[in-house]
Amino acid sequence: MNVLDGATITAPHLVDCDVAIVGSGPAGAAAARTMAEGGLRVVVLEEGPWVKPRDYPLDGFSAMARLYRDMGANVALGNAPMPVLQGRVVGGTSVVNGAISWRLPEDVRAGWVQDDPALGETLDAETLRQLFDGIEADLGIAPTTDAVAGPKNLLMAKGAEALGLEHRPIARNTRGCEGLGRCLQGCSAGRKQSMDLTYLPVACEHGAQILSRVTVTGVETHSGRAIGVVGQAAGGGRVTVRAQHAVVLAASAIQTPILLQKSGLRHGPVGLNLQAxxxxxxxxxxxxxxxMWEGATQGHEVIGLRKEGIKFEALGYDPAIIAGRMDGMGREFARNLSQMDHEAHWGVAVRAHGRGRVRVGFRGRPMIQYNLTSRDVNCLRRGVRVLGEMFFAAGAERVLPGAHGFAAVVDNVRDIVRFETEGPTRPDAYHGAITHLFGTCKMGSDPATSVVRADFRHHTVAGLYVADSSVFPTATGVNPQTAILAFATLCGRRVLAA
Ligand SMILES: Cc1cc2nc3c(=O)[nH]c(=O)nc-3n(C[C@H](O)[C@H](O)[C@H](O)COP(=O)(O)OP(=O)(O)OC[C@H]3O[C@@H](n4cnc5c(N)ncnc54)[C@H](O)[C@@H]3O)c2cc1C
Ligand code: SF4
Incomplete structure (x- = not known):
């Protein structure tokens, strides 16, 4: 790959290109590939380092320090403070995500077009279908096989089946997955088809250059047109990228609105409408x-309650991370630790109605505010109850709901069923986390209520585009990477057509 490490840039550095892309995650990589293949000279700027799979740290905390933004310690403040996890590495969050691959559900697409018919042309159902076919072929997306599922995933299938809930092996972007269970630390076997191993190398084969360890600090404009970006290299040099054709922001639904705000481009609800x-x-x-640290990291899902905005997934993470959430002190903690290999962790994710905002805070860092609604908390209560029932149906002896204000350990179905009506109603009773982010530079036809047009172009600045999930009008209720890849490809095509 054609990567210039910003640590080697110690003096002012100027690059001329057709398109400057900020961010190398799924959005930046798909846009880069599309435009480089289309003949444009592309430069991708990425704040994180380029780390090869063999160098991914094996333990959870070291991996978080090397590959995640702020070691995963960014927090959304609000009625339920929650960590907001994001990758910060060449390949973006695709390097550390669970590889779960979902097409944008048709009901979600149709709802967006119904609310704003101007989106219909860009988000044409047949065009998206063809894009999803291509992405699935490119990234080896296929259901997890029993051979690599491991007990945590197979037990979820057993529990869901017993309750009559629709469930299935998760389709994942992997090739030759060995079930090492390390997706969230980066797949050291190189099996996960993350962007650093797939779309970015293709973009580079077509002439793209990646500047790693360069933090973009502003978008430059002249006479109402984006003309490039400026940034700071890890080596201390100031980087200026002059873009003849376009600037594409693909820095994520947190960093993209921050970059716009820092650049003084505050048109529309930039940073508002954060959804998760x-x-x-x-x-x-x-x-x-x-x-639970063995077998495909996230290999099984329960989708029977998706229309209620509730989705369940088997989880897999490193023992060090599991130990961090264990109860007990002294001998009790030691006893719990010794039982760790008998535990499974399953997650419930909610298509929340909660809203938040992102703005520039102390020392230019993002300040994220986000509040859950009472309906969202009810979804969590229902989700915890259903997960508990599934656990018992799969043969668990005990369930730990993990919410303050309810029994720490439940050993019968009757008590876990009570969680739906008697579980805590305070949002901060739950240990939540946020990994899917949307809506902070919403796409739409009305400049008063959106930041970019239906074709990814900024409403007021010519030559400026947003390609990431900031543009999604709402949360999707499913894992977003595949939809982001499709949207960013469409954005790249739009730039090529301009
Ligand atoms: C732990 C975890 C597990 C997940 N699992 C799944 C899953 O299984 N399936 C799924 O579909 N989704 C999953 N997701 C979500 C998915 O990975 C993200 O939605 C997706 O990666 C977002 O793509 P993006 O390109 O918009 O942003 P990112 O992937 O976050 O990439 C943005 C990049 O921009 C860089 N950047 C930001 N600001 C600047 C700047 N100023 N200058 C230079 N570079 C900058 C960042 O360092 C980063 O590398 C998961 C997320 C997490 C955190
Ligand atoms: S489960 Fe293991 S081998 Fe499979 S993709 Fe994830 S880290 Fe790689």
């Missing part, structure tokens, strides 16, 4: 050995 899929994990303890 907050999720919580429930623990099941089994007599048999589960070893």
């Amino acid at each position: 899929h907050p999720g919580v994990a429930v623990v099941g303890q089994f007599r048999e050995t589960v070893r």
Whole structure:
């Protein structure tokens, strides 16, 4: 790959190109590939380092320090403070995500077009279908096989089946997955088809250049037109990229609105309308050995309640991270630790109605505010109850709902069923986390209520585009990477056509 490490840039550095792209995650990579293949000279600027799979740290905390933004310690403040997890590496969050691949559901697409018919042309159902076919072929997207699922995923299938809930092996963007269970630390075997191994190398084969460890600090404009970006290299040099044709922001639904605000481009509801899929994990303890850190990281999902805005997934993470959420002190903690290999963690994610905002805070860092609604908390209560029932149906002896104000350990179905009506109603009773982000530079026809037009162009600045999930009008209720890849490809095509 053609990567210039910003640590080597110690003096002012000027680059001329056709298109400057900020961010190398799914949005930046898909846009880069599309435009480089179309013959444009593309430069991708990425704040994080380029790390090869063999160098991904194996333990959870080191991986978070090397590959995640701020070690995963960014927090959304509000009625339920929650960590907001994002990658910060060449390939973006695709390097550390669960590889779960979902097409944008047709009901979500149709709802957006119904609310704003101007989106219909860009988000044409047949065009998207063809894009999804292509992405699935490119990234080896296929259902997880039993051979690599491991007990945590197979137990979820058993529990859902017993309750009559629709469930299935998760389709994932992997090739030759060995079930090492390390997706969230980066797949050291190189099996996950993250952007650093797929779309970015293709873009580079077509002439794109990646500047890693360069933090873009502003979008430059002249006479109402974007003409490039400026940034700071890790080596201390100031980087200026002059873009003849376009600037494409693909820095994520948190960083893109921040960059616009810092650049003084405050048109429309930039940074508002933040939407997410907050999720919580429930623990099941089994007599048999589960070893949840083995098997495909996230290999099974329950989709029967998707229309209610509730989705369940098996989880897999490193023992060090699991230990961080364990109860007990002293001997009790030691005993719990010794039982760790009998635990499974399953998550519920909610298509929340909560809204938030992102703005520039202390020292230019993003300040994220986000509040859950009472309806969202009710979805969590229902989700925890259903997960608990699934655990018991799969043979668990105990369930740990993980919410303050309810029994820490439940050993029968009757009590976990009570969680739906008697579980805590305070949002901050739950240990949630946010990994899917949307809506902060909403796409739409009305400049008063949106930041970019229906074709990704900024409403007021010519030559400026937003390609990431900032533009999604709402949360999607499903894992967003595949939809982001499709949208960014469409954005790239739009730039090519301009
Ligand atoms: C732990 C975890 C698990 C997940 N699992 C799944 C999953 O299984 N399936 C799924 O569909 N989705 C999953 N997601 C979500 C998915 O990975 C993201 O929605 C997706 O990666 C977002 O793509 P993006 O390109 O918009 O942003 P990102 O992937 O976040 O990439 C943005 C990039 O821009 C860079 N950047 C930001 N600001 C600047 C700047 N000023 N200058 C230079 N560079 C900058 C960042 O460093 C980053 O590398 C998961 C997320 C997390 C955190
Ligand atoms: S489960 Fe393991 S082998 Fe499979 S993609 Fe994830 S990290 Fe790689």
